[in-house]
Amino acid sequence: MKAFGMLTAAALLVSTAASAQAPMRIGVLDDMSGIYAESSGPGVVTAANMAVSDFGGKVLGRPIEIVTGDHQNKADVALGLAREWYDTKDVQAVFGLANSAVALAVQQLSREKKRIDVVSGAATTVLTGKQCSPYGFHWTYDTWALAHGTVGPLVKAGGKKWFFLTADYAFGKALEGAASEQVRAAGGTVIGDVRHPIGTADFSSFLLTAQNSGADVIGLANAGGDSINSIKQAIEFGLTSDKHKLAGLLITITNIHGLGLKLSHGLLFTSAFYWDLNEQTRAWSKRFMASHGKAPTMQQAGVYSAVAHYLKAVQAAGTTDADKVSAKMRAMPINDFMIHNGSIRPDGRVLHDMYLLQVKQPSESHGEWDLMKLVHTIPAAEAFRPMDKGGCPLATAETAGGK
Numbered sequence: 001m002k003a004f005g006m007l008t009a010a011a012l013l014v015s016t017a018a019s020a021q022a023p024m025r026i027g028v029l030d031d032m033s034g035i036y037a038e039s040s041g042p043g044v045v046t047a048a049n050m051a052v053s054d055f056g057g058k059v060l061g062r063p064i065e066i067v068t069g070d071h072q073n074k075a076d077v078a079l080g081l082a083r084e085w086y087d088t089k090d091v092q093a094v095f096g097l098a099n100s101a102v103a104l105a106v107q108q109l110s111r112e113k114k115r116i117d118v119v120s121g122a123a124t125t126v127l128t129g130k131q132c133s134p135y136g137f138h139w140t141y142d143t144w145a146l147a148h149g150t151v152g153p154l155v156k157a158g159g160k161k162w163f164f165l166t167a168d169y170a171f172g173k174a175l176e177g178a179a180s181e182q183v184r185a186a187g188g189t190v191i192g193d194v195r196h197p198i199g200t201a202d203f204s205s206f207l208l209t210a211q212n213s214g215a216d217v218i219g220l221a222n223a224g225g226d227s228i229n230s231i232k233q234a235i236e237f238g239l240t241s242d243k244h245k246l247a248g249l250l251i252t253i254t255n256i257h258g259l260g261l262k263l264s265h266g267l268l269f270t271s272a273f274y275w276d277l278n279e280q281t282r283a284w285s286k287r288f289m290a291s292h293g294k295a296p297t298m299q300q301a302g303v304y305s306a307v308a309h310y311l312k313a314v315q316a317a318g319t320t321d322a323d324k325v326s327a328k329m330r331a332m333p334i335n336d337f338m339i340h341n342g343s344i345r346p347d348g349r350v351l352h353d354m355y356l357l358q359v360k361q362p363s364e365s366h367g368e369w370d371l372m373k374l375v376h377t378i379p380a381a382e383a384f385r386p387m388d389k390g391g392c393p394l395a396t397a398e399t400a401g402g403k
Helices: 002-021 041-055 075-088 100-113 143-156 170-185 204-211 224-236 253-259 279-292 298-317 322-331
Strands: 024-030 062-070 091-096 116-119 136-138 161-167 189-196 217-221 245-248 268-271 354-359 372-378
Touching (some): 075 100, 091 298, 143 245, 170 217, 204 224, 298 322
């Protein structure tokens, strides 16, 4: 019996040691092949791997393993992958989630499974509104911030009458709604809209409607390949003359690079990140470019920041338990190359500065990725929708003062 007890104890020690060395898995679930693949896609995997490597590759004595998947911009595909990861691969947290319909679906599943999800690519404010989650975090930007930063300056510059060209799903509708609210608040009017399917190749009929609307500004409430195609075709239609202005409401550096400065110079847009803002952003971005081959978008920088903060919270909590890690994530300040003295509200909204950028003239550029200049820094306190305006159940009377 004594020998049996010693064998049992030894077996338990071996089992415990093996368990301690089992990988701690996180997932990167994004559009790897569709219209958001360039702004998110493989680049967010690069960013996540950089964050894991910079952290040392281990947390709580366990190697960190990244699982990746392509949601194909389909909520059912995303749910299938996330459910498999949670149920069979013990994935503790999911990052990325470009596409608002996908992000909303995965956030609901993550809430049910008590796993953490961190959105960097989707924009709908519903994520921190009525469908907020104690395990859900909205990291990089949202429709309110994008619209708030861009619309006001354009209305003040004379763009009073707006017409929207909108992607026909949750993100586009939310972005149009937020921008319309800002147009009216700034003293302008919304005179119409038209909605296009995601992944549209031919925008001619939509642009013709916009052209005939009498609008001063045509707001593009779309993103990724849809933004590039609609801007290119708008230029062909002559919609960038003095009579009309184009307002890209979700633009990334890869969009501008794809369009070129001759077509896009002068465009104003709001962003959470630009690689050439300061020494820290330049140093990190050069490392990213050496690995990925392109300058980082705000979505990709946001995934690095989110993964790094999550791993710090796991280490500080001493566990991967979602309740304890979520509490640590909200309690700890965020400080990295992208976010300085950032904080996380009870509704999951990450607060940080945003930036109004303008695309340079070709003569102003001194390199392939020297594409933008900073017009204005939007302080964190002003950049995002006040928490008491979102309807999040986690925003109690004591914490709903808007911070």
